[in-house]
Amino acid sequence: MRLIARFEYDGTDYSGWQIQPGDTTVQGEIEKALYSLCRRHVAVTGAGRTDAGVHAASMPAHFDIAPGEYSRIQNGLNTMLPSDISCLSVQQVDDDFHARFHAVSRSYVYSIGTGRHPLNSRFEFQPGIDNLDIEAMKKAVKYSSGYNNWRGFAKEGGGNTTWDMTVSKVSVVENIRGWTLAITANRFLRGVVRIWSGTIFRIGAGRIPPEAVRSILETTDKRLAGPSLPACGLILTEVRYPHEI
Amino acid sequence: MRLIARFEYDGTDYSGWQIQPGDTTVQGEIEKALYSLCRRHVAVTGAGRTDAGVHAASMPAHFDIAPGEYSRIQNGLNTMLPSDISCLSVQQVDDDFHARFHAVSRSYVYSIGTGRHPLNSRFEFQPGIDNLDIEAMKKAVKYSSGYNNWRGFAKEGGGNTTWDMTVSKVSVVENIRGWTLAITANRFLRGVVRIWSGTIFRIGAGRIPPEAVRSILETTDKRLAGPSLPACGLILTEVRYPHEI
Numbered sequence: 001m002r003l004i005a006r007f008e009y010d011g012t013d014y015s016g017w018q019i020q021p022g023d024t025t026v027q028g029e030i031e032k033a034l035y036s037l038c039r040r041h042v043a044v045t046g047a048g049r050t051d052a053g054v055h056a057a058s059m060p061a062h063f064d065i066a067p068g069e070y071s072r073i074q075n076g077l078n079t080m081l082p083s084d085i086s087c088l089s090v091q092q093v094d095d096d097f098h099a100r101f102h103a104v105s106r107s108y109v110y111s112i113g114t115g116r117h118p119l120n121s122r123f124e125f126q127p128g129i130d131n132l133d134i135e136a137m138k139k140a141v142k143y144s145s146g147y148n149n150w151r152g153f154a155k156e157g158g159g160n161t162t163w164d165m166t167v168s169k170v171s172v173v174e175n176i177r178g179w180t181l182a183i184t185a186n187r188f189l190r191g192v193v194r195i196w197s198g199t200i201f202r203i204g205a206g207r208i209p210p211e212a213v214r215s216i217l218e219t220t221d222k223r224l225a226g227p228s229l230p231a232c233g234l235i236l237t238e239v240r241y242p243h244e245i
Numbered sequence: 246m247r248l249i250a251r252f253e254y255d256g257t258d259y260s261g262w263q264i265q266p267g268d269t270t271v272q273g274e275i276e277k278a279l280y281s282l283c284r285r286h287v288a289v290t291g292a293g294r295t296d297a298g299v300h301a302a303s304m305p306a307h308f309d310i311a312p313g314e315y316s317r318i319q320n321g322l323n324t325m326l327p328s329d330i331s332c333l334s335v336q337q338v339d340d341d342f343h344a345r346f347h348a349v350s351r352s353y354v355y356s357i358g359t360g361r362h363p364l365n366s367r368f369e370f371q372p373g374i375d376n377l378d379i380e381a382m383k384k385a386v387k388y389s390s391g392y393n394n395w396r397g398f399a400k401e402g403g404g405n406t407t408w409d410m411t412v413s414k415v416s417v418v419e420n421i422r423g424w425t426l427a428i429t430a431n432r433f434l435r436g437v438v439r440i441w442s443g444t445i446f447r448i449g450a451g452r453i454p455p456e457a458v459r460s461i462l463e464t465t466d467k468r469l470a471g472p473s474l475p476a477c478g479l480i481l482t483e484v485r486y487p488h489e490i
Contacts, residue, residue, distance in 0.1 A: 008363055008364060009363050009364075010363040010364055012367070032328055055364060057364060076360055081361065083366060084363045084366070085285070085363060086361040086362060086363050088360070115331075115333070116323055116328045116331040117253055117331060118253055118254050118255040118328065118330060118331050118369065119253060119255055119300060119302060121255070121328060122367070123364065203465075223341070235364070
């Protein structure tokens with residue numbers, strides 16, 4: 001039987017989601033936990049890959065087990081996982097369900113904090129700035145919808161052959177802790193959220209105009225795009241499927 | 246000249262506030278940073294001591310410097326401090342100001358989280374419980390005002406000779422992440438917040454009645470008191486002085 005599980009993790013101490021020889025990864029820890037519970041290798045397929053240091057509030061992943069193992073997994077997964085990875089839910093899905101291919105949208109949040117606050121520093125970028133131009137940032141994020149070729153914000157060398165992304169929701173919110181950028185799209189090219197966030201940040205700092213976002217999307221010219229912001233500020237918040245599962 | 250500085254810290258990796266030989270402490274790190282800036286030992290006196298693993302949103306501390314060192318300290322302290330300790334502000338005070346003796350109130354918050362959430366686990370206790378009896382807890386915290394002998398909630402062996410504490414504010418709030426207990430008093434005996442929180446938690450779990458708090462305060466009998474909850478859930482949030490400084 002095929003299961004979907006949703007995982008929350010603090011990515012600080014991991015070399016990202018995906019298994020890589022010699023590195024400690026989130027997928028690797030989950031497969032290790034499943035090995036302890038099932039006494040055999042159970043391959044886990046995530047809805048996507050998060051980079052080193054990036055967090056997830058909810059990362060779905062599917063894997064196949066024998067029916068007799070179901071209760072063991074429900075009860076035992078959190079006991080076996082390290083404390084910075086948590087299984088939020090497990091449920092059965094159709095045998096042809098695919099966590100990655102069937103996902104219709106992914107949502108990320110990038111947090112920029114004011115000042116230098118250790119109590120928040122694991123989950124936000126703290127550039128030591130107390131003031132960003134929120135109106136310019138709002139204008140800039142609006143330009144981020146309506147263009148499909150996101151090559152200008154993507155990291156090269158990610159093995160991409162197509163560069164389309166359909167962004168369905170973007171926002172920037174100012175709150176007592178700083179600024180939160182949110183973006184939802186059908187898919188994400190490599191590096192896009194952190195480079196896009198870096199561009200919005202640069203716009204908020206008054207270094208380039210809001211229209212730069214439009215130019216980058218229209219021309220796919222990376223030269224105006226911001227630097228990639230640090231991984232700690234990025235959280236994968238939600239992955240959706242066509243039907244509620 | 247005498248300065249007061251306020252520090253925020255993530256206490257996870259520290260053996261508490263106070264300097265102890267062989268241990269990494271918050272006070273020790275601050276004195277190290279001041280040594281780098283002033284090239285001599287500058288003794289730092291905090292408003293109190295937090296235990297190993299306890300955090301502070303704002304811990305005031307005073308120390309004396311030469312007038313010529315002031316700007317160096319304002320500009321350089323955060324550069325020298327490790328990333329999990331931050332200096333929020335520095336200002337001059339009267340030469341007889343004492344961060345500990347002149348403090349009139351201290352406030353702590355203890356957070357209990359639902360479920361198992363790595364993104365919050367550094368700053369809350371996550372007992373894996375989704376349901377506590379908030380009405381019983383509210384009743385229990387109300388009993389916490391009005392009694393002055395807190396020996397029943399204090400850790401023995403702390404070198405205390407008096408056991409009085411005047412609690413001026415207590416509350417328990419339920420929110421989407423769990424429960425937050427808050428307590429403000431003129432002073433705190435050793436271990437009180439974590440044992441008091443453990444007692445309120447036990448009451449919320451239905452194991453003892455809300456009136457237990459009253460009995461413990463009236464009789465100073467520790468037998469009904471809860472276990473000391475883990476340090477990670479505890480944050481020193483504020484220390485006040487007679488005049489705004």
